[in-house]
Amino acid sequence: MPEIKKYLSIVAVGASRDKLARDLVDAVVQRGCEISECRITPLGDQFSAALLLSGNWSAMGKMESALPGLAEQLGLAIQSRHSRPAEPETAYRPYAAEVVAPQQTRLLGELLDFFAEQETRVVEISAQAYESGLTGAPMCTLHIALQVPLNHHPQTLRDAFMDICDDLHADGLLDPVKT
Template sequence: MPEIKKYLSLVALGTARERLAHDLIGAVARRGCAVEECRITPLGDHFSAVMLLAGNWSAMGKMASALPGLAETLGLSIQFEHTEPGVPAPDYRPYAAEVVGPQQPRTLGELVAFFSEQDVLIHELSVQAYDAGMTGAAMCTVHMSLRVPINQHPQTLRDAFMDICDDLNADGLLDPIKT
């Protein structure tokens, strides 16, 4: 009989230091868990990690009971919850959106509101602010992984997306993700 996988979602945040990712991932492996999904990124001068761990019930129990001590040892704030794997969305098509434009407080909010009003699900989202190399202008790039309803007409959505990009003085791309 195949062993049943259990899942644990984990979010860690703390002051960045060398080998922190190595130490965290090593601690997960030593307790018999596999990393199914992981995003590690700096946030200012901090380290952040979002992970989905998998293992049998024994490994998950060891991991969950070790996390408070591990957080203290590594100098991290760690939150975790038992979870289930994501469910596929058969009534949706995968799309990617990218927007590059001036850094302004309303950009992200208006993009999220636009897709919500179109019944488009935001699967993943990342934002980076930066100063343009040639001009020094404050800019931002928004990357989104989307789930567009099958009944949504692609060109109508794309036209409306381009209109909101124009309103934000931004350039945008909206394309299907080829899997």
């Protein structure tokens, strides 16, 4: 009988330093866990990581027991939850939206409202503010991974997306993800 895998989601935040990602990954591997999913990114001057770990019950127990000491050793705040991998969404197709716009507080909220009204699922968001190298204007870029219901007409959704981008004085692209 095959051994049943257990899953643990952890989120870690702390002051950024050299080799912190490597130290965190090493700590996971030393306890017999595998990294099924991982997102590590700086947030300002902070290090942030979100990981989905997998392993047998023994490895998961070792990992959970080690988290408080590991948090102290690495200088991180760590939260964890028992988890499982995401189920495939066969009634949806993957899309990616990219928006470049002048920095405005309502931009992300308006886009999320739009996608909710379209009955699409927002899977992942990446946002970055910056100053234009040419003009110095405050700008932002958003990358949004979506799941669009199969019964949505692609051109109708794309046209509505372009309309909201126009209303927000933004440039946008909405394309299927080709995997």
